[in-house]
Amino acid sequence: MKKVTSILLILLLAFSSFPIQNFHASAQTTQQPNVSVKLVNYLGNVHELTINFTGNYVLNNNIQIENGKTYRLRNEGGSLVLMEGTTRIHTFNEFSFVPSIYNEEHRIRINNRPYLGTIRFVAEGSFVRPINTIPVEDYLKGVVPSEMPASWNVEALKAQAVAARTYVAMQGNKVIDDTINFQVYAGYAWHANSTRAVNETTGQTLMHNGRYISAVYSSSNGGKTESNANVWGGTSLSYLPIKDDPYDSIDAWNFTINKTQIDTSNLNLSTPETWWSQTRERDTTIPNNIKTWLYNNGYSNTEIKIVSIPTMKFSDQLTSGGRVRNGDITVHFFVRSLATKDFVRNTDGTIRLHTVEFKNTSAQRIRAMIGINLIRSYLVDSVRETNTSIVVNGRGWGHGVGMSQWGAKGMADRGFKVAEILQFYFPGTTLTPVIQYAAHPVSNVQEQVTPLQITNERVEYDAKNDQIIIRYSLNQDAPVTITVRDSANKVVTTLIRDVTRKAGDLAQFWTVTSVPNGTYSYTIEAKNSSGQTVSANVQHILAKATQQTVQPVVTEPAPEQVSQPKEQPATSEPIAQPKEQPVASQPVAQPAPPKVTTPPATVQAKPKTPSVAAVGTRVTGKVNVNVANIRKSASTSSTIVGKAKRNQNVNILGRTGEFYQVQAGSVRGFIHVNLLTINQKLSNKDHITVVINGRVANMQGNALVRNNTLYVPLKGVADNFKMSYQWNKKTNRITIKDKRSNAIMDVNNRNATVNGKKVKITHAPQTINSRVYASLRTVNETTQAKTHWDSKARIVWITR
Known part of the structure; x- marks a missing residue:
């Protein structure tokens, strides 16, 4: 999971392995549940490890282990051997060490990392694998500071503790480990501030309609939350909505790909053995990430050199949360067999250039290839391409669903309490009361083993x-x-x-x-x-067809469907993606034949595109439910300032997140988008409509999408706001101003001056079709206008 100064990593939850008594039962019986955790993250895969005991322990129910003892435990052919120095003490299929008393004075150090509770050691193939069983509240004390810096505001840490505990309760009896694939657990590495957060929320969980919620979270949502359905499929959950997050720190990121990694113009391709070991790719991280992906997807037992990455881009199809769905990537590379050291060659003896090319593939696949620590989220602002490089800019870290950790910090630092933070990120849920657990008896610190199926x-x-x-x-x-x-x-x-x-x-x-x-x-x-x-x-x-023919490709391939694990929120954040690339039946996969595009035999007339509302049209909506609440702000928890009845028409002034800003008689406020049906046809597949302050605007040019970012003509924006607009074409300087704002920008330059202050805007203005275009975020940053891009309906909403 993404860390702050190496603490937050991409934060995806999907964990738990409780003896399946739920927290409600625990509240009645005051018996605290246990959790069993396979230790992988800090240990890795080892054949031998060192264990040290503080306090007295019992081995396998009948062997006393004295305080201060140090042993080595190693795997010998599937059996575990306990050694003191060079002396073999015991040999078992597994070892289970239980403390004589469960408390902080009884600890087992495994390769110098301390753990409380019971530790069971098993043989996992040729490795030694420890499994730690511990009361859930103490487990959380080792989780919260691993997922969020312990120095942060305690109210944010409380929100983290409740979210982690809720997810544990919801997952039931599942095997977990201590890695980012579930939840990072560092053992007895507690901190006073995070321990306080766990203690002050003991047993508290989030409920919705009597059930535990899916309390997912990520490091940063980039300023806008995402829907669970957009990330993992299924039904959208009302408590995981899409909305703007003013408390998130945005967490912008970018990286550059050099298209040419190895210049082959000066290499003799007939004798690769003369230059192979001395030749390196121009970049390091991205080629290595792509190689790892290739090794796991058809090119195992080979050595690869990445020659070029000529294509990497995302399509304009965005989720309703503004995240990229699909894209294209092409990689050219050379291959050498690890076993024989032979190069894969063409018939003329030259080294063969292999190609992996995906068109309209899932953004998850592209992220897995490039690297989850580079493409930190699917909230991609731009992909800018030159002759030699590809520059990608984005925001956020992780999937963006549910709670933003940076957003929780922002709210806590502004004085919000844990209940308010959780209600903002999980609206409509109920925070259960604190539970007072009884002291945990030693006999209960035992692992419940779930059979593998x-x-x-x-x-x-x-x-x-x-x-x-x-x-x-x-x-x-x-x-x-x-x-x-x-x-x-x-x-x-x-x-x-x-x-x-x-x-x-x-x-x-x-x-x-x-x-x-x-x-x-x-x-x-x-x-x-x-x-x-x-x-x-x-x-x-x-039963394959006896004769196969190559069919010409007439249309673009359909978007790839990615199967997500049903019970695991992943991906971001670093969820292991399904292995979608076929494993080659030969050690080295052959490149696919080129696609042939054949024009259709006849040309049919296109159906007439329905016309859209004319410039100046007032946008109105009709209430489609019995009663729609009009709220003071764009939130389901905001104060109700009025109501609108079924079939009542209201003026729609703009859009903020999942709410329309409306005027209903003398009442102005916000109504959820699902409760209104727009009366006008505002757009179609060939046209993007811009609505400014509730009317279809004359933009003096078409809005368009470039590199997954929506751009609008800046003069059109200024004219609709009645701002003065000047563009010096010699210096490429643009000035727009009125009594509220004064912005000075340069084309293709992110440095700007807004109201006398020097700022760095998110996207530089661009010249397109002899006009200056600005992204919606730049419009917001320079004019203080509120903006929203509804990619599905192809409508841009701007209000000021």
Whole structure:
């Protein structure tokens, strides 16, 4: 998860492994639940580790471990061996250490990191894996300072504690670990301020309609929250709305990609062995990230050099929360076999240039390739391309759904309390009372082990891409092996072997271009933390067409659908994305044949595009519910200042987030967009309409989208605001001013002067079609106007 000074990372929650008594039951019985956490984040995968004891412990129910003892624990062929110095003390399949008394004076240090509670050590393949079981409130004391700086305002830390506790309660009995894939847990690394936040909210959770909410959060939403449905699919939850966040710190980011990574003009492509080891890519981070992605998606057991990244862009199709959905990326690279050290060559002996090209692919895939710490969120402001480079600018860090951690800090620093912070980010929810738990007896600090299960296994054939897709679900992380056998039970291929897969819905791809038709058996094997194997078998008849022809591509491919794990909010933030690229049946995948575009045989007349409302039209809306509340501000928790009845017409002045600003008689306020139906046709697929102060505006040019950013003619904005506008074409300086604002800007320059103060605007003005265009954010920054871009309806709302 994104950190502040290496503390906040991309913050995605999906954790818990409680003995499944819920918090309501705990409130009645005052018995605190436990949580069991697999320790991975700080330990990694090790064959041997050091453990040290403070206080007395009991090993496997009957062996006394004295205070101050230090041991080594190592994995020998699947058995665990406890050693004191060079002496072998005990050998077991697993070790369980329980403190004689549960308190802070009893601690186990694992490679010098302290933990409270019970620690069970198991063999995980050839590694040693500890599992820590601890009361949930003490667990949260190790989580909150790992997810949010402990020095922050205690009210923000309380909000973090409640969100983390709520998500734990909602997830039920699931296996978790201590990484960003669930929630970062640092063991007994407590801080006084964050511990106070946990103690002062003990047992408190957020509820909606009698159920725990999905209390997701991320580091920064960039100034606007996102809907859960836009990120993970499914139904939009009312307590996770899209709205502007004035408290978030924005957290702008950018990076540059050099299109050419290796200049091949001076290289002899017939003798790559003479220059391979000395040749490096121009950039470091992005090529390495792309290589890692390629190694996991069809190019395992190879060495790769990235030659160029000529294309990386996002489409204009945005979510209702303003995030990018799809885009294009192209990568050219050379390949060398790790096993044979041979280069993949063309028929003439020169080294082959491989190409991976995705058009209209998911933004998640592009982010996974470029790097989640570079594309920090899907709130991308611009992608600017030159002959030699690609520059990407964006805002936020993480998925943007639910609570912004930086926003919570901003609210706390302005005096808001925990209940107000949570109500802002999770409107309509109820904060439950504090619970007073009884002291936790030692006998209850025990782990409940959930059996590993493989479910929903099935096999499909994708004729378009000539691939077999093996789909299945895991209820916990586990190493997976997938083997394919023919009708004679002979192994055809092993697609993956002991590759750790995350819990959720998964898919494995197998390219079958050279595989004959027939009946095949697919065996999916997964190992639990004790090394025991569970398996599932599926038979499938492969029946490809006997003759394959290449069909010309006439239209753009449909947007790619990305399957998200159903029970895990991910991605951002650093959620492991499904492996959508097929695993090649050969060590090195071959480049796909070029696409051929063929014009249609006949040209049909286009249907007439419906006309839109004329310039000057007053925009009105009709109430579509029995009674619509008119609120003082754009929030469901804001004061109600009036009401409008069904079929009543109101004037729509503008839009703020998910609310229209309206005038209903003498009452002015805000009505939620779902409660009004606009009476006029304001736009169509070929036209973007700008509405300024409630009327269709004459912009003296068309609004347009460039690099996923909406731009409007600046003179049109100034004229509608009755501001003076001057553009010196020789110096490219623009001045717009009236009694309220005075802004001086230069074309293609982010430095500006607004009301006498030097500022850096988000987007530089641009000249397009002999006019000066400004982004909506720049309009806001220079004129103090409120702006909103409804990409779905293709309407721009500006009010001042």
